[in-house]
Amino acid sequence: MEANEASPFESSEMLATFLISTPLLPESWKLCSQANAAAANLRSFVVERIGTVVYVAFSGVGMIGGSDPSWRNLVPLESIGGVPLFSPRRNKDAEEPVMIHEGMLNLFSSIFNSIQNQVLGILETTDTKSIVITGHSIGGATASLCTLWLISYLQSISSSLSVMCITFGSPLLGNKSFSEAISKEKWRGNFIQVVSKHDIMPRLLFAPITPLTSQLNFLLQFWHLSMTSPEFGKLAKQVSDKDKAKLFTAVMDSLEASTQNGEISSSILFHPFGNYFFVSEEGALCVDSPVTIIKMMHLLLSTSSPSGSIEDHLKYGEYVNRLSLEMLNQKNSLLRNIPNSSYEAGLELAIQSSGLADKESAVIIPAKECLKLARRMGPSPALNAASLALKLSKVNPYRAQIEWYKSWCDEQDDEKGYYDSFKTRGACKREMKVNINRQKLARFWNNVIDMLEKNELPHDFDQRAKWVCASQFYKLLSEPLDIAEYYGKGMHRVKGHYLEHGRERRYEIFDRWWENRIVSTGEDNKERSTFASSTQDSCFWAKVEEARDWLNCMRSERDTNKLAMYWEKIENFEKYAIELIQNKEVSSDVLAKNSSYSTWVEDLKEMKQLRANVPRYPHQFTRFLDGEVVP
Template sequence: MDDAAGEEEASMFETSHVLGALLASSPLLARSWDRCTAATAAAPGFVHGEEDGGSKVYVGFSGVQAALSAAGAAVAGGGGGADVFAPVGLGGGDAAAGRMFAPLVAAEPDPAAAAGEPVAVQALALQCFLKLCGSPDFQMLLNEIRGKAVVFTGHSLGGTIAALAALHFLCISSSSSPWAPAPPVLCVTFGSPLLGNEALSRAILRERWGGNFCHVVSQHDVVPRLLFCPPDTVPAHIIVGMQLHQWPARTRQTGAVTTVTMRMADTDKDALRQLIQRHVGTVAMEQKLAAPDETTGGSPYRPFGTYVLCSPEGAACVDNATAVVQMLYATFASRSSPSAGSPEAAHSCYGELVLKMPQHLLLKRRLCVDDAPATPNYDDGVSLALEASGIDAMVRAHAMEASTARQWLKTSKRAGRRPSLNSARLATQLGRITPCRAQIEWYKALFDAEMGYYDAFKQRRSPRKYSKVNLNRIKLGQFWDRVLTMLDAGQLPHDFHRRAKWVNAARFYQLLVEPLDIADYHHHGHHRTSGSYMTHGRERRYELFDRWWQEKACTGGAGGDVTSSMLAASASSRRRSKYAGLTQDPCFWARVEEAREQTESARGERDVAELAMKLEELQEFERYSRELVASKEVSVDVLAPQSSYTLWVEEWNQLKLRDEVRTMLLRF
C-alpha cells in the first residue's frame, strides 16, 4: 500500500464541517459583522469597541475610502484593474512598508528556494493601510490594544485593510519578542478580495500566523474570486462598486462614484460569471498539491489562512491553500438554485448568513438512515462538508463539482498531513544516526587532554579511528543535506526551521562536526588554493544553521556574523561554572588557523603599515578568544597542550616580545 492510500485509510474523520459548525455557532461572526457594518456606515478608516467585559476588542475597518480613491482610477482606466489591483512588493521601493512588515519580508529562510519571488500585496490595500497607519488615531489604537485579545475585521475592501492591520500588529509584536507566542489576534474578513501572492502565503505559514486569519466567503460572491483573473483583465469597477453599494445611499457622492455604480449595474452578469469561473478554474486545474509552491496561471494572487465557505446550509473550514482554490471554484461553479441572486446580493448577504447558519445547524441536522451499507465516517464527513459549503452531492447538476471538491478535500487532508509525517520520519532517522554522532563524541573525548580532536583529525592521528570518524562525519552531512533538500522542496512544515527540536539538533551537529570539516579543509591545503574556509569552503548547511540559531535569539541574534553574536552571548549570558562541552563558535578553529598564518606572516613583514594592520587583527582575535576562554564558552580541547590554539598563543606571545611589535601594540 502506498503512503497516500495508507494516510487516507488512517483518516477516520473529516472535520471541515465540524469546525464550520463550531464557528457559526459562536458569537464571533455575528459580532465581527456588526463591527463591519458600523465601520462601513461611518465611512472613515475604522471603528472599535470592547466586548466580554473589556478583555476583547473588535476593530472594524471600512473599505469605503479605498473604494473612493479607486473609483476615479477605475473610471479613467476603463474598468481594468492593472494599476488599482497590481501587486507591489513589501520589501521593494516603499521603505515604510518594509519596516512595518519586516518579519514577513525576512521570513524566507533561503532566498534560493523562493525563486526570487518577493512578498507582494495588493497595491490599493497597501496604499490605504499606509495612509491609515500614519494617523494618530490608529497609533493610539495600537497602544490601547496591546495585551488584549483583538479581532480585526472588515467587509470587502475593508477586509484587505483589516488583514494588513493584523499582519502589522503581529509583526510589531514578534519584533518586540521574537520567540514569544503570537498575541491573541484574529482577523475575520467577509467577502474580501485576495490580498497577496504565494510568497506572502509562505511567509505567513513560516511565521505560524495562518491560524490568525479567517476569511468568510459566500457561495456565489464574485469579489473573493475576482483577483484570480490576471490584473489587466480584472473589472476594477466591480470590486469598487460592490464596496460602494454597501454605503448608505444618502451619503454616496456623485461623479466617479455614480459612474462606477452605474457601470457595475450595466455589467453583463453572465459574462462576469464566466470570466471568473474560467480563470478560477484555470488556477484550480494548474495547481498541484505535489508542488504547492508553484505559482502558475495569469494571476499572482493566492489565498492564505483559513477560508470559511458559507451557504444557507452551514459552513466548512478549509486551510490548505490549494484546496481553498479548488473549493472556491467548485462552490462558485455549482448553482444551488436557478435564482442564485445578483452579484450585489451575494456580496451583501453575510449579515443574513451569520444569523441563519446557527438556526440551520439546529433545525436541519438530520441522520440519513437506510438499508444501504454504512459508509465510512470520513466519507460522511466529506459529504457534510460539501453540503455545508453549498454543494449538494445528491443533485445531478452538482455531480461534477461535488466529485472534484470531494477529491480535493481528501487530497488536501493528505497534503496537509504529509509534511508533518515527513518530519516525524526524519525524527526517527535522526535517532538512527545518533551512533554516528556518539562515535565522534567518543573520538573527541579520546584526544581532549592531548591535542584536541580538531588537531588529531587534521593530522590523521590513529588512522583506523580517523577513518571511522570521517565516515560518520560524511553520513551526518548527508542526512542534514537531505533535510535541507526536503525543506527547499516544500516537503516539510513551513515552520520546520523554527522548531526547537530541529534547531537544537542542527546546532549540536554543527558545533560537533564543523571543526572536523575545517580540519579536513586545512589538511588538504584548500585554504591556500581556494581561499579562507569561512568565505570559500563553508558548506551551505552551516550558514543556514547559523541563521536558524540566530533567529532563535539564543546567541544574541542581532549580529550578522558569528563573532558579534558570540560576543553578545558571552556578555549577556550567565558565566559558566565549567567549560562547555563543545566550543560555542563553530568557526573558532578556522579563526585560529587564520591567526596562525597571520602571526607567521607578521614575523617576516617589513612594511610598517602592513605590520600594524596585521598586529591589530591579531590583537582583536586575542581579545575575542580570551573572552571565550574566560567565559568558558570553549571546550577543554581548545586548551590542550598541543592544540593549535595553545600553539598560537605561544607564537603570539613570542612575537609580542619583539621591540618594534611591542611599540606598535602600545599605540592600539
C-alpha cells in the same frame, strides 16, 4: 485514534457548525454594512458592544487600486505601531521575509492612530471579554492587519482577552512566509475568511497584474456605496462584459496553474492564511490547508460566470442570513442513509455544503480529491516529536564515538589536535569510522529540519530546551569536522571559503535556535575556570583558514590599499581569537603546538617583525613580496 490514522475530516465541519450556531457571522456582517455606509461620511470603521463582546468593523471602501503604484508591490512586515508582529526566529527561519501588499499596509497605517486609541480605550473596560474584528472586501484586509497588531500587543502585556477576525470577501494579503508565520505562531484559528463560492475579489491577486485587474479592483471598492448611493452603482457599467470575461479567464487560468503535485506554485506571490469559510446557498464549508483553499477557490469559481463572479461580492448578507442550524440539521438528515464511515459522510456533507453536489462529476471528483488533501495523514506532530526523541537516543552513540576521537587526538604526540588530525587524515579505519558517523548525524539533523519545515513537528519544537541544546552540542562537535573536510579536500579553491560558500544550512538554523533560546538569569555571565570541551564558535577553524589565506596574500600583494585591508582583517581576527582564549571559550586542541591556529600565530609574529622594518627597508620589503630572499 491510532498513531498512523488520519485526522478526521469532520473537524472542519465542527468549526462550521460552531460559527453557524453563534451570532458571530450575522452580527459581524451587520457591522460591516454599517461601516460601508459610514464611509460616505469619511468614517473608516465603526465600533459596537454586544454584552461582553466588542465588534470593530472596517469599511470596504478604500483608495488602493487605480493608478496607485503600491498595487504592484510587496513590502516587508515586521511591526506595527512599534509592536513586533512575529517573534524574531520566525522571520529569520523563513527562506524569504514576511511581506504583504503595500497598498493595504498603507491604507491601514493611515488610520492606525485612530484605531489604536479606540481599541486601547476598549481594553480599559473591565467587562470586555473578547473582541471581534471584521471587514468586507478591502476592509477585511484592514481587519486582518488590525488583528495581527492587537494579538501581538496583547501578548506583550500578557492579556487573556480573546481576539477573532472575521472577514467577508477579503483580498489576499501576504506572501508564503506571511501565511507560514501566522501558522507557526498558532494564530491561524484567530482568522475566519468568509468567501462566497463565486466571489472574484478574494481570488483577484492570483491573476497577473495588468491595467485591467487594477481597474476592476478600483471599481469593486466603490461598488459597496451602491447600497447607499445609486450614483456609484453606475461605475459598474464602465467595465464591459468583454473586459470582465478577460479578467475572469485570467483569474481562472492562474488558479488552475497555482497548485501542482499537491504544492503551491512558486510563481504565486500571495498565499491564503487562516481558516477559509466557503459559503453558498446550500451551506458552508471550512478548510485551513492553503493548497486545499486554492484548489477549492478554483473549482467553485469554475461553476460561475464573469458577471456572476463580480456580483457575488455583494451577496454576503444573503448567504449569512441563510446559514442556520436548521440548514445543518436538514443536511445531516440527508446523510442518515449513507452507509459509509464518518469520514466519508463528512466528505459528502462538505460537498453538499459547498454547493457542488448537483454539478457534473468533472467538478465533484476533483473537489473530493481536493478535500482529501486536507486530511493530516500519519502521526500527529506530538507523536513525531516523541519518535524523534527515541531516534536521537539511537544516534547518540555516533556522537559519543566522535567525542572519543576528539579526546584521542588531544593525547597524540604529533600535537595536531582534533581539527588538523581529521583534516590531514589518511586511509585509517579510525578516521573512516568517524567520517561515517559524521554523515549519519548530518542525515538525522537534516531530517529534523525537514520535518519541522513541513509542520510535522510541534510549532514550538525549536524552542524546546532538549532540542536546542542537543543541536548546539552536535554543531560544536561536528562542524569542525565539516570544515576540516572542506579544506582538506581543497574545496575552498573551487568554491571559495567555507563561511560564504560551504556552510550547511542546518548549522545556520541551529545558530538561530541557540540565539533565540530562553536564557536563565546569569547563564551567559558565568566565567569558565577551564577550557571548553568544544570551541564555542563552531566556525572558528574556518576563520583560521581565512586568516591564513590573508597572510599568504600579503606576501604576494603589492597594492598598498589591499595590504592595508588584509592587515585590518588579520588584526580583527587576532583580537577575536585572543578574547576567546582568554575567556576559555576554546577547547585545548586550539592551542596544540602544531595546530593550524598555533602555526598561524607563529607566521603572524614573523609578519609583524617584517612590517616593523618596512619604514626603514621599503625596497627589501618589496623584494620580499616578490618572493626574493632579503639579505
